[in-house]
Amino acid sequence: MSAADVIATDVTRVLADGLAHAGGAAANDALHAVRERGAERVRALGLPERRQEAWRYTSLGFLQRADYRPFMDGPFSELQMSDIEDLLLEGHQGPRLVFVNGHYAPALSTPGRSGDGLRVSTLAASGADALPADFDQIAAHGHVFSALNAALAADGALIEVTPGTELSDPIDVLHVAVGADEPVIFHPRHLFVIGQGARAALIERYASLGDSVYFNNVLLEIAVADGAQLRHECLQQESPLAQHLDDLNVQLGAGSTYRYTLAALGGEWSRCDITLRFAGEGASAELNGLMLARDGQLNDVHLDIDHAVPACSSRETFKSILDGRGRVVFDGRIRVARDAQKTDAALANHNLMLSRAAEVDTKPTLEIFADDVKCSHGTTVGELDKDMLFYLRSRGIAEPAGKRMLCQGFAEDVLHNFDDAAMRARAAHLLDQRLARSSE
């Protein structure tokens, strides 16, 4: 039990350090209460063990290799626009909020004026103002990292799109990690509320300047109100040494539409926990994801899709490409509650193994308690199709290029869902680079 003890003390130490660092109570009573509850939950939950179903295949060995410290320097004010130039989205017009090591960086951001149907503030700046009503109402805090975020989150975006507003440009939330001398952990926490009948697009990005070890422990809450539409696109290109956990919690109102596209490409250890709850009838969701796992990388997606009410539809398609000793974990659960009739859900997970040492563990589950439903899942694991490769070669395309082309074709299914052209191009480019490197 000694190994477990080491880990267990680690997380309480992270909590204690973080609390000490936060220095006093939050200015806001409501936020203070949320933090207290989070801290309690951290103590109660402790670190997950392999015996727990949700962590069966997800190793937490990195917690023993690095001793994460809270990020001490406050907002990273040294960074200038020229430092993040490469990260700016071509042709992007809408608001941009940049978070450096979890802290809002005003000098790098162009939040736009509040008003015009958009309210933008940050957690750190919320001060004594009331938090949005949805704050902490959506997150399930199913595991200790989410609780840790609740206890320690110092900053994050609070964005509300007022009812009926149609935003013409996407909101870009860019996370930039800057290495510190020692492994650091930060806990950005965001809330997006899309008001009734509103339409918006959100871009969520993770990048790093330099390859360093850090743990980006993110928590997102998203409320899409009745009849609203949200397009959510996420590009994760963390440092190859980083740990990344994205705890995404989405709640959909009646008749709303949510479309999520994920390219999880970076990090040494990366996990997306997506909890989506249908709270009103007639809503629909489409989730697409691409996961890459190169040598030594773990890429993990957990889905928990809760069809709690009737007549909603969801489509989930997650694809992965593995190389070297890469590992992919996919755990996708669709739950159809009693009386959630006319549910229509389809889950697909396809995995492409390019190397002998890679591992895939996939678990697409259905839990169905209503009879008038259409639910299905499909999973495949395999290597590149030999006939396809031969066809390409017979047309003059050599094997490495042929493999790349087939991998791109495989990924295209997901990447074409990026509506934002710059996002699509970036994701495709990053994929290309990775494939080129792996075929060397």
Add this chain to the structure above:
Amino acid sequence: MGPTAKDMDALVSRGYEHGFVTEIETDVIPPGLSEDVIRQISLLKNEPHWVLDYRLKAYRHWLTMTPPAWASVHYPPIDHQAISYFAAPKKKPTLDSLDDVDPELLRTYEKLGIPIEEQKALAGVAVDAVFDSVSVATTFRENLAEAGVIFCSISEAMHDHAELLQQYLGSVVPHTDNYYAALNAAVFTDGTFVYVPKGVRCPMELSTYFRINAQNTGQFERTLIVADAGSHVSYLEGCTAPQRDENQLHAAVVELVAMDDAQIKYSTVQNWYPGDEQGRGGIYNFVTKRGDCRGDRSKISWTQVETGSAITWKYPSCLLRGEDAIGEFYSVAVTRGRQQADTGTKMIHIGRNTRSTIVSKGISAGEGNQAYRGLVRMAQKAENARNHTQCDSLLIGDRCGAHTYPYIEVRNPSAHVEHEATTSKISEDQLFYCRSRGISEEDAVSLIVNGFCKEIFNELPMEFAVEAQKLLAISLEGAVG
């Protein structure tokens, strides 16, 4: 086919009136479990010493274990001290032929839908019927002996085929495997041993009918089938139980071993008492079944039709170790009333070019809940291994549940795994179409459900397939409406 609970009660009580049970009086060790009880069982059964040692080792291990909690089934904790671990007929009749069997007993079997005579005449099936845990009738021995096939009770095998038994018993399901397997290894009462020698095709389908009769008696059957190189054997297992108020635990272990080029087909029709509409009574069916495809090109095929029991917990599995070995799992499971089933399979691919097929059809009606739980593992050496899994659920009514938990673990890029699952209900259109052609709603449901299960029934031996279809129809009676 398929007597109602009332028939069953009437039958059992009439049995008493007519002195039915006085002739085959049951000798029961009082409830409770301890090393002493195990020694007593072993003594009563006149077992060799190594068997007792094996039991005690398993028992001591069992004491360190906890019941599995991961399955999606719910039941109150089982008091293992309230169970009686041994019931045997006091006088064990020695039977030379079927004619020597008590006619009352034969009638009981007939009422239960197990017409031995007919079976014998129609299908040439050898039957080793288990009555209260100990074999009382064995037929067709001579025919089998001629072919060199050993088909006897485990108790007999302990004495007559000790070497074979010692070599294989527990070699597929070790006593440490799981809680119920450990319990079984400690207290197993009896069961069946089959050995098919090299190159022999077993001349007939082998079949055992199980029946739980005495109150409060756990059943701990143990089956071991060894198919030596190049041999073929098909084994049929079926069971039914009369109504009882208290839950009865059944924790069987089935071990199959297939050597090079050997094939084993294991078919089960299970319709034990599922409990009443409130969920009272009914059998707890916690079974460990595993086949070991040890040899190259060996094949093990599991087919099951599960309609009974209050709770079913079983995962007939295949360890595909030999090259080109094949594992198959075909299953129909029906849950209704308050029945719960958590069933599926494990296909562990170790050898090169191993293949497995999983077809699971789950039907939930009433407030029944069932889960398919399956594991497909492609080990690093499983070059070019293939798996295809198809899991379909059919829901009848809006209070039932159907769940699918496939675990897929792949460590070899040349392995191919495909998994598909669907959930559907009987559509109004289908029902209306049938009814507009003059078919009653109930028959229409039965028709559609049978179509849904066709693929599985096709895998069953003929006479079993017919029985399974009837069983399905009976178990779904009144499910719609």
Add this chain to the structure above:
Amino acid sequence: MLLSIRNLKAEVDGKAILKGVDLEVRPGEVHAIMGPNGSGKSTLAHVLAGRDGYDVTDGEVLFEDQDLLALAPEERAALGLFLAFQYPVELPGVNNTHFLKEALNAQRRARGESELDSVAFLKLVREKMQLVSMKPELLKRQVNAGFSGGEKKRNEILQMAVFEPKLAVLDETDSGLDIDALRTVSDGVNALRSPDRAVIMVTHYQRLLDYIEPDFVHVLAGGRIVRSGDKSLAKELEQRGYAWLSDGEAA
């Protein structure tokens, strides 16, 4: 000599399929290969293109005096060998135009020619599209994925037209085509005909040979070329079938 096949023997999973094939093809010639189902026609085409899974146990294949069998499939393509597949493969997610351009430029690079830029390439493709009357939207789709049988065959011919190979092997490209498509495919092949190119057509039907007149007709049966002749042989086959040939062989 453009292609010379000498005593070619090949096996699949230890089963002999080609049992000594001899064939010589000079530039400018059109050869038709006919023969019963399962006689090894596609196997021959695959072995020429370099598909895995066939063991060549004897014989040799020279393409412009080079040992063809020693080359990788893509090297054969760059040399100017093209196989139109009997069952064209679908490539999900791979854009048809992108694929064509990559393939063409890969071949050109291997031959030391300059790559075509997008403009030049599109011009070329548009030109060739007309030749095979292919719907332009098929170019925007994924390679063969969801194409009808006839569309796949046309796509193969489009590739041939774009690559302009020295030797095109067409494996039953005429099967599954409607009458108009048969005509356009034939036009495509005829347009390719030139004194320095050759074509091998595997077909079951005389009709194709009405459109593309062969210089030679061969019958492949039981893994060997059992009869060769001019186009009148095809007419004779149409009337008499194959039995008389293999009977003669067996005797």
